Amino acid sequence: xxxxxxxxxxxxxxxxxxxxxxxxxxxxxxxxxxxxxxxxxxxxxxxxxxxxxxxxxxxxxxxxxxxxxxxxxxxxxxxxxxxxxxxxxxxxxxxxxxxxxxxxxxxxxxxxxxxxxxxxxxxxxxxxxxxxxxxxxxxxxxxxxxxxxxxxxxxxxxxxxxxxxxxxxxxxxxxxxxxxx
Numbered sequence: 001x002x003x004x005x006x007x008x009x010x011x012x013x014x015x016x017x018x019x020x021x022x023x024x025x026x027x028x029x030x031x032x033x034x035x036x037x038x039x040x041x042x043x044x045x046x047x048x049x050x051x052x053x054x055x056x057x058x059x060x061x062x063x064x065x066x067x068x069x070x071x072x073x074x075x076x077x078x079x080x081x082x083x084x085x086x087x088x089x090x091x092x093x094x095x096x097x098x099x100x101x102x103x104x105x106x107x108x109x110x111x112x113x114x115x116x117x118x119x120x121x122x123x124x125x126x127x128x129x130x131x132x133x134x135x136x137x138x139x140x141x142x143x144x145x146x147x148x149x150x151x152x153x154x155x156x157x158x159x160x161x162x163x164x165x166x167x168x169x170x171x172x173x174x175x176x177x178x179x180x181x
Contacts, residue, residue: 103134
C-alpha cells in the first residue's frame with residue numbers, strides 16, 4: 001500500500017505538470033509513455049526477468065526474494081493455480097539456483113487461463129514454455145495427480161477444453177444428453 005501511495009504522489013504531479021500543454025493523449029504519444037513511470041514506480045506489482053533483482057549473495061536478500069516468489073505463486077487469482085503453484089514453490093524454492101529462479105519467474109509471468117490449459121493438457125504450450133524446467137516439473141505433478149485421482153473417462157481428450165457434463169439451462173427433453181452445448 002505504501003508503494004502505491006508513493007507512486008501516486010510522485011507520478012501524478014509529474015504527469016499533470018508536463019512541459020507539453022497539449023492534451024494528455026497527444027503528449028503521451030509524442031514525448032513519453034504515461035504508463036512507463038507508473039509501472040517503474042511499482043516494482044513489486046510488475047515483474048519481468050529484467051525487473052526482478054535476483055540477489056542470492058546474503059540471507060536477507062534470499063529471504064526477501066523467496067517470500068516475494070512464494071506470495072506471487074500463492075496469490076494468482078485462480079484457486080487451482082494458487083494451490084498447485086504455491087505448493088510446488090514452497091517445496092522447491094530453497095533448493096533452486098539463479099537459473100531455476102529465472103525459470104520460475106517466467107512461469108509466474110504467464111497468464112492464468114493459458115497456464116491452466118497448458119498444465120492440465122487442454123492446450124499445447126509454446127516451445128519456450130514447454131522447455132522450461134519449472135513448467136515441466138509442475139506439469140508432471142499435475143498429470144500424475146490427474147492420473148491417480150481421476151479416471152480417464154471423466155477428463156476431456158488431450159487438446160480439448162473440459163466440458164462440465166451437465167446443463168443448467170436446457171433441462172428439458174430437447175436438451176443435449178451430455179455436455180453443456
